[in-house]
Amino acid sequence: MDFSIITGNIDVYLEGLKNTLILVSLSLIAGLAMAIPLAVLRVIGNPFIQWPIRAFVYFFRGTPLLVQMFLVYYGFGQFDAMKDSFLWPLFKEAYFCALLTFSLNTCAYTVEILRGSIVATPHGEVEAATAAGMSRLLMLRRIILPSAFRRALPAYSNEIIFMLHGSALASVITIVDITGAARIINSRFYSPYEAFITAALFYMAITFTIVFFIRLLEKKWHAHLQPADQSVITIEAPHENITG
């Protein structure tokens, strides 16, 4: 193996690293911002509001991210109405399509995570808030959501890691993220080991950095629950229960 290929072309990887970090963080922020109100509506809304949210979550959790991305990037071009609309300059861009797909995808998983933790709010907390005369909105803001976020943290940290791993798919629609950089180097020098092992190392470094910071956050948020042994975050497959 000859890693001088990598050190000579490190700028390609750094460009990729930049794109991966931008894509992942923007998608996560947009996804979470959409997921919070959707999760609340999914729990307390009337059936006419709940039903579309359920359908949205069911679709995005039941199909592969790759297919969703193809639908957005290639699929919308099928319609002339779309091509003539003011949105077309956006949907022509691979970057925008990846961002949109990733945001919607992570939003769907996050809605499900948050819904689970909102439903699990201890009844006493809600009763106490009602007894204190809080309005529904105030209760949501001060009691239900903060307590739900705390419970959602372990599952959400898995979702962050999965979004990072899923972002590698952006390279399929021509975006130069870390995987895209590796594919460029591989095709330029025909050196698959060096190219992809380097990409793997980049991803591992990001993963473990994220896990480290989440552990700090968990220590802070879960300080009141800290048992004698410090529990370790494990990254698991996202929880699937589509009918739920």
Added chain:
Amino acid sequence: MFSLHGYGPSIFEGTILTLEVSLVSLLIALVLGMAGALSKLSRSPVLKGLATAYTTVIRGIPDLVLMLLVFFGGQVFVNQVGPLVGYDEYIDINPFIAGVITIGFIFGAYMTETFRGAILAVNKGQLEAGYAYGMSSFKVFRRILFPQMVRHALPGFGNNWLVLVKTTALVSIIGLDDMVRKASMAAGATRMPFTFYVVVAINFLLITTVSIYLLQYLENRYSLGVRRS
């Protein structure tokens, strides 16, 4: 919009291939997962270390990167080793094998965690009783540990299976004719990408939905005789 222009059978073939890839990968994942779980719980520090390294590394790397590494790297590797053992012709790596090995390897790591938890959930006294009867470790595994751990392993196993099915879409990237790639080809020929990708999405939803009901049935079956609150 919903005429498939004669590409229906082609998509159907792709769906069958997707199911084949999923099932073969699942088989590999189950074997690796069981081996990994038993290693993690064994007394040997070497086995423990290996299994921990395996699960940690897999969790840090995106599946696509690993698949490209196995596919392109495997190609180079096979053709470097080939001449050494006296085989001089160029060998092409079969994308089916590359895909199945990668997916099996990835989900083996997730299954390791699932099985480890399930084994730990079985009452230890049960195993001790088995040994007290003079059963060999294999017999204890087959007659006592395995039947009881299935119930605890099923929920995690179900999650892994659903994620695995969706991960098989990646094999289309390394050139295997699964339903995603069949749809891409049909989309290119008919200029109706939306239609074909929606069909594929619906197929995936069907597979996952049917799986969920089967898993629910199995869970109920294996929990017979367990008292519920």
